[in-house]
Amino acid sequence: MKVARRVELINPSPTLKISSIAKQLSREGKDVVDMSVGEPDFKTPQRIIEAAYRAMNEGKVFYTPTKGIPELLDAIAEKMRRENKVDATAENVIVTPGAKYAIFEAMMSLVDEGDEIILFDPSWVSYEACALMAGGKVIWVPHSEDFSDVPVEEFVSPKTKMIIVNTPSNPLGVVYGKEFLKKIRDIALDEDIFVMSDEIYEKIIFKGTHYSIASFEDMFDKTITINGFSKTYSMTGWRIGYAVAPKWIIEKMNVIQSHSVSHPTSFVQFAAIEALKRDDSFLREMVMEFKRRRDMIMERLDELGISYAPPNGAFYIFMNVGRDGDKFCEEFLKKEYVALIPGSAFGVSFKNWVRLSYAISREEISEFLRRFERFIS
Ligand code: PMP
């Protein structure tokens, strides 16, 4: 007996796997600095927690519409119109258990066997896996040296179905400029290609401006915007995200959702409405704190002469360690108990690079820097 081909094509998520190893080492009493997984280390704002309690107490604990409760769909559409200049209504929105599942559903809805999906090299780990599960073929396109451009135009073929853009980028931290995103728009429209625009780090930006591709002229019908609550409101474990797209795509995603997970947890959806109600000081403070941590690391990496992609957003630094990243990460974890993710997890041409997540305290960052210097000297 054999497993299905689609699961033979993929491996466990390296970000989550390495984080589990780090957690196991901690349980064994090792003093681990875990910079592997990307999740904010802040408490979810109290008002959101209370909204979840309230919903539970009010008996909102039953099945909801599979696409999500109407009030939340409306709130997301309104947010998209107001903040992202994307002309969405509730019929263009589906709420999913995490942004990751929105990506999976969108791929399953649009990608046919043999369709080509363009991924920027490097890209976050789950795009490739979702594309492969859907039967797609991944085309990796390298960045320019300064990470500001990706020559997608050279890799488009009649089979290209989708281009995935993630700004700010995981693992790079790069915030793509308007000109570059406009180029992607032109290619998508000229060649009749969908753009999946993953904007989950849209609020965590230190330099540059966030643009939503779906807001560019004529792009609404060609774009699936992915977003969620994990990063902006520090809600990774709540599992709630969403997609905004043309109605016919959302309807197909909803069919998949109705037969797989049904819908995201009822009271979490009510908490998400509260999250969108107002921006509070939480986000400003979180972003300021991320910037302080980032600056601390950048300063030391500069002194050590280590090169990295411009970390203008998200909470990662993608750096060149000058030797095999897989071995580097393995030895660094074994010897110094620091968990990082090798560049090989994110694409094909960054063998000597590694990603660190600075969603840990400044004390832990100081400890990381001490161990890092000791390890590389
Ligand atoms: N997109 C990117 C770029 C991410 O880094 C993550 C991290 N988990 C996700 C999507 C998925 O987020 P979630 O499923 O927690 O909403």
Ligand code: GLU
């Ligand atoms: N997106 C985060 C990361 O890249 C969370 C883990 C995951 O879902 O991959 O580490």
